[in-house]
Amino acid sequence: MLELPMRNDTSRKIIHVDMDAFYASIEERxxxxxxxRALVIAHDPRQTGGKGVVTTANYVARQFGVHSAMPANQALRLVPKRLLTFKDPDFTTYRAVSDQIHGLFHQVTDLVEPVALDEAYLDVTANHQFRTTIALGLWLQDQIRRETGLTSSIGLSYNKFLAKEASEYNKPQGRTIILPEQAQAFLDRLPIAAFRGVGAKTAPVLEAMGIVDGRTLRTFSQEQLITRFGKMGLLLYQHARGVDNRPVVVRDAKSIGKERTYQPFLASEDAVQRELDRLAQMVAQSLAKHQKHGKTVVLKVRDADFNTLTKRMTQDAYFSGAEAILAAAKQLWQGLDHRPERVRLLGITLTALDPQQYENIDLKL
Structure with missing residues (x-):
């Protein structure tokens, strides 16, 4: 079999941002x-008849071997009961924080590919705002921490595969850069189980073939790997040589929101109104950047005792400008059954988004 020729595009600058224990870190924040505590984000199996799986766990729980996709019952056996806390996932909150973080991504590039709520690829090849890509990555980490109180790990390289490997290399709060001239040495030392796409079933098969790291993987020809693993074999061959020419794929946002956690708490009506105004302005700016508008405004409020209230308003006409979003948010605030005296968190999110195309823009006649 003739080996397929490979083109290795090393001209791009890709950042992979991966939030550290995202859901658990939000709950800790x-x-x-x-x-x-050993915090496990999952339904408590003692209350579900043993059913359920772990969504994620904090780093205390991970020290006991707890990891995502593990049966919740197994986590119950691994962690001493005096340390263990199960917490039901709160995806409404997680999505709002994710939207906030993705808003920061879009401040530096429009080429953002979300992978999940807690990670994304950014193509910053055309960056003109920062002196270097490293400076851009450091700014992102710092802004995420300032805006959300959460930490992240970033990987920088010339393709998505290496950027992902780099972000995983030094978690949590890690930052790793792999330059084109460094890629081969990095990959040669990388354990085969750490290669993206090599799962728990594939790793033992590769190890049985004598493939224990990137260096030994490179000793196998393209034909050998494709014969044994099919399409996956070609990917292994390419990845062992630092080749991944996939572009960053932009996807439409389903919602755009901003939220803030306050310390000290907001303790007056004036303070709440000022923050609602600020959040509405930020949401409107983000909508304008993405050329979107939407029909549903969601207000989120968390009090000093961690009670979270959400209320939404949907209308036939589109919300887009700050004035209309603020008016809706104020109305939702006034309509809360119990407005807290001390506010820990405020958030405004716009959903039911559509592009601001000519045919669906509301004209005031």
Whole structure:
């Protein structure tokens, strides 16, 4: 078999951002007493008849071997009961924080590919705002921490495969850059189980073939790997040589939102109104950047005791400007059954988004 020729595009600059224990970190941020606990984001199996799987876990729980996709019952066996806390996932909150972080991504590039709520690829090849890509990555990490109180790990390289490997290399709060001239040495040392796409079933098969790292993987020809693993074999051959020419794929956002956690708490009506105004302005700016508008405004409020309230308003006409979004948010605030005296968090999100195309723009006649 003739080996397929490979083109290796090393001209791009790709950042992979991966939030550290994202869901668990949000829960710890909003309830600091959880930081000393082994926090598992899952339904408590003692209340579900043993059903359910782990969504994620904080780093305390991970020290006991707990990981995502593990049966919740197994986590119950691994962690001492005096340390263990199960917490039902709160995806409404997680999505809002994710939207906030993705808003920061779009401040530096329009080429953003979300992978999940907690990670994304950014193509910053055309960056003109920062002196270097490293400076851009450091700014992102710092802004995420300032805006959300959460930490992230970033990987920088010339393609998506290497950027992802780099972000995984030094978690949590890691930053790793792999330059084109460094890629081969990095990959040669990388354990085969750490290669993206090599799962728990494939790794033992490769190891049985004598493939234990990137260096030994490179000793196998393209024909050998494709014969044994099909399309996956070609990917292994390419990845062992640092080749991945996939572009960053932009996807439409389903919602755009901004939220803030306050310390000290907001303790007056004037303070709440000022923050609603600020959040509405930020949401409107993000909508304009993405050329979107939407029909549903969602207000999120969390009080000093971590009680979270959400209320939404949907109308036939589109919300887009800050004035209309603020008016809706104020109305939702006034309509809360119990407005808290001390506010820990405020958020405004616009959903039911559509592009601002000629045929669906509301004209005031």
């Amino acid at each position: 909003d309830n600091p007493s959880l930081k000393s």
